[in-house]
Amino acid sequence: MLALAQRSKTLVNSARSAAVASKAGAQRTYLDWPLLKEEHVMIGQTCRNFAETELMPIAAKIDREHFFPAEQVRKLGELGMMGIQVPGEWGGADLDAMSYAIAMEEISRACASTGVIMSANNSLYCAPVEKFGNDEQKEKFLKPIASGQQIGCFMLSEPGNGSDAGAASTTATDKGDHFLLNGAKAWITNAHEASYAVVFATTDKSLKHKGISAFIVDMKAPGVSVGKKEDKLGIRGSSTATVTFEDAVVPKNQLLGAPGHGFKIAMNTLDGGRIGVAGQALGIAQASLDVAAKYAQERKSFNKPIASLYAIQEKLAKMSMKIDASRLLIWKAAMLKDAGKPFTKDAAQAKLFASEAATFCAHQAIQVLGGMGYVNDMPAERFYRDARITEIYEGTSEIQHLVIGGNVIKEYSS
Numbered sequence: 055m056l057a058l059a060q061r062s063k064t065l066v067n068s069a070r071s072a073a074v075a076s077k078a079g080a081q082r083t084y085l086d087w088p089l090l091k092e093e094h095v096m097i098g099q100t101c102r103n104f105a106e107t108e109l110m111p112i113a114a115k116i117d118r119e120h121f122f123p124a125e126q127v128r129k130l131g132e133l134g135m136m137g138i139q140v141p142g143e144w145g146g147a148d149l150d151a152m153s154y155a156i157a158m159e160e161i162s163r164a165c166a167s168t169g170v171i172m173s174a175n176n177s178l179y180c181a182p183v184e185k186f187g188n189d190e191q192k193e194k195f196l197k198p199i200a201s202g203q204q205i206g207c208f209m210l211s212e213p214g215n216g217s218d219a220g221a222a223s224t225t226a227t228d229k230g231d232h233f234l235l236n237g238a239k240a241w242i243t244n245a246h247e248a249s250y251a252v253v254f255a256t257t258d259k260s261l262k263h264k265g266i267s268a269f270i271v272d273m274k275a276p277g278v279s280v281g282k283k284e285d286k287l288g289i290r291g292s293s294t295a296t297v298t299f300e301d302a303v304v305p306k307n308q309l310l311g312a313p314g315h316g317f318k319i320a321m322n323t324l325d326g327g328r329i330g331v332a333g334q335a336l337g338i339a340q341a342s343l344d345v346a347a348k349y350a351q352e353r354k355s356f357n358k359p360i361a362s363l364y365a366i367q368e369k370l371a372k373m374s375m376k377i378d379a380s381r382l383l384i385w386k387a388a389m390l391k392d393a394g395k396p397f398t399k400d401a402a403q404a405k406l407f408a409s410e411a412a413t414f415c416a417h418q419a420i421q422v423l424g425g426m427g428y429v430n431d432m433p434a435e436r437f438y439r440d441a442r443i444t445e446i447y448e449g450t451s452e453i454q455h456l457v458i459g460g461n462v463i464k465e466y467s468s
Contacts, residue, residue, distance in 0.1 A: 084381060097153045098160060100133065105164035113165040116291035117436050120283065122247060123168055123291055131202010135161070135172060137180050144184060144192050145201035151326070151388040155333045159381075162337025163344075166440035167291025169334040174243040174292075175199065177327035179206025182252050182319050183270065186311035195250050195270050195308075207248035207273075209239035209297060210320050222266050222316075224299065226255035231306055233257075233269065235277070235299040241447070245280050246293035248273050252323075253299075254316045266316035270308045277302030288439035325398050326391065327448045328405035332384045335405070335412035335444040339380065342412070342419035342437045343373045349423050349432075360422075369422055373415045380408035399461035406454035409444035416441040 085098045108126050116123055130136055133147075138154045140146020147153075154176060162169030183196045183206075199206040215221040224237025235255055242251075251271045258265030271278065281296040311319050347370055350361035360366050387400035416438040420427030427434040445451045 084378075089385070091152075093149070094152055094156055097149065098156045101135070101157045101160035102163075104129070104133065105160050109161065109164035109168055113167075114430070114433065114436070116165055116167050117288075117440075118290075118430070120285075120290045122293065123165070123171075124247075126168060127171060127205070128202060130161070130168075130172060136175050136202035137196075137200025138176055140180050140184050140196065140200040145197040145199075146180070146184075151329060151391040152385060155329055155384050155388045158330050158333025159337040159340065159384075162334040163341045164337075165291065166334060166338050166437075167289045169337060170243060170289050170292045170443075171205070171247075173327070173330040173334055174208060175202075175206050177330040178208030178243075178323060179248075179250070179252055181326050182208075182268065182310065182323045185322070186268070186315075186319055187270070190307065191270060191310070199250065204249040205244050205247045207242055207244040207251045208323070209242055209251050209253040209271075211239065211241050213238055213240045213296065222254055222256050224253070224255040225259075226257050226267060226269065226304070228257065233304045233306070233309070235269070235271070235302040235304055238296055238298045240296045241284075241294055242297050243292055243294055243447075245295035245297055246283060251297070252310060254320055255299075257313055257316075261314060263317040264314050266320075267313050268310040268316040268319045269304050270310050271302065271304055275302055275304070286443075288436070288441070288443055324448055325401050328401040328454075329384060329387050329391065329397075331444055331448045332380070332387070332401070332404040332408040335408040335441065336377065336380050336384060338412040338437050338441045338444070339373070339377050339408070339415040342415040342434065342441075343370065343377060345432065345434055345437075346370060346373065346415075346419040346422040349426070366422060369418045373418055376407075376411035376414060380404070380411045383407050399458055402449070402454045402457040402461075405444075405449065406451055406458065409441075409451065412441035412444050413438075 085095050108129060112123065115121055135157055137146030138149050138157060139151060142148045158169060158173060161172055180196060180200050183191060187196060198204040212223055214223060224235065224239060226233040226235050235253065237255065239253065251273055253269045253271045254266055255269065256265055257267045277300045279298045281298065284294040286294060350366050350370065351359050353360050383404040387397050387404045390397035390400055416434065419434040420438060423432055423434050426432050429435065
C-alpha cells in the first residue's frame with residue numbers, strides 16, 4: 055500500500071509539472087473534453103510530459119539503432135505504466151482501461167516502439183496472468199512484471215499459423231509433475247528482454263482449439279531458446295523473434311487457468327489488447343498531424359505559408375476527423391470494458407479504424423512535408439513505417455472485419 059501511495063504521489067507531481075511544461079497542451083485539447091474524469095486528465099498530462107521529455111529526444115535513436123529503451127521502460131514502471139490495470143497488491147497502478155488507452159496514445163505519440171513494449175507487457179502478459187492466475191502465480195510471475203522490474207511477453211502465433219490461432223502445433227505433453235513443451239512461436243514482441251512468457255500449446259490434439267492450454271514459462275528455463283532479432287520495417291526499438299521449445303520443462307503449477315482453456319484465454323486477452331494497439335495507432339496518427347500542421351505553417355510557397363492552401367487544409371481536416379473518430383471509438387471500447395459489458399466488437403472497431411487512420415495520417419504527413427517527409431531528418435517517414443504494423447498484429451484488419459461482421463449478425467439475429 056505504501057508503494058502504491060508513493061506511486062500516486064509521483065503521478066500527481068508529474069501531472070502538475072506537465073500542466074505547466076507541456077507545449078503541446080495548448081494545441082491539443084482533448085484532455086479538456088468533458089467526458090474525461092480528473093484521474094484520466096492526470097494520466098494524460100503525466101504521460102504527455104514523460105513522453106515529451108524522456109522519449110521524443112531519443113525516438114529517432116531508438117528507431118535508427120534498434121535500441122531498447124531500458125531506462126525509460128524502468129521509469130514507466132515507476133509511474134505504474136507497465137501494469138496499469140493490475141491491482142496494487144500485485145504491483146500495478148490499479149487504474150482502468152480508459153487510463154490505459156490514454157497512456158498508450160501519449161507514449162506512442164512520442165515513440166511507437168516504447169508504446170508496443172508497454173502494450174505487450176500490459177495487455178498480453180499482465181492481463182491474462184492477473185485474470186486467470188492464482189495468488190501463488192501472481193506473487194511470483196505478475197508482481198515483478200507489473201511493477202516494471204522485469205518484462206513479460208505473449209506467445210500465440212507460430213511460423214505456420216498467424217490468424218488461425220486455433221491451429222497451434224506447439225505441444226505440451228503431460229509428464230506427471232510437469233509438462234514438456236515442443237515447438238516454435240513466431241513474431242514474439244519483447245522476446246529478447248522478457249523474463250516470463252504466457253505460452254499457448256496443444257495438450258490434446260483431438261479436441262482442436264478446445265485442446266489448447268496456457269502456461270507461464272520462464273524464459274531462462276532449459277529447452278527455451280530465442281532466435282535472432284527480426285530486422286523490421288518499423289517499431290525497431292522492440293525486439294521481435296522466434297522462440298523455440300525443445301523438451302522445455304514447465305512445472306504443473308505454471309499451468310495458467312484450467313486445462314483446455316487456452317484458446318478462451320487467448321481470445322479474451324486479444325480483446326483487451328486491441329484497445330492498447332488502437333491507442334498506439336492513435337498516438338502515431340496524432341504525431342503525424344502534429345508534424346504536418348506545424349510544418350505547413352512554417353513552410354512558405356508562393357510567398358505564403360502552405361497552410362493557407364486548400365489542398366493542405368483538406369489533408370489536415372481529414373487527418374483531424376479520423377483522429378477524433380478513432381479516439382471516440384477507443385474510449386467507447388474502454389468504457390464498456392470498465393463497465394464490465396461486452397466490448398469485443400467495439401475493441402475490434404477501434405483497432406481497425408485507428409490502425410487505418412494511423413497509416414492514412416502518416417501518409418498524408420509525408421505528402422504535406424514533400425521531400426522533407428521522405429528523409430529521416432523529419433519523423434514523418436518513421437511514423438509511416440511504425441503505423442503499418444498496427445494493421446497486422448493482434449489481429450489483421452481482415453480479422454477485425456470478421457469479428458465486427460460476426461457480432462453485427464449476432465446482434466440482428468437475437
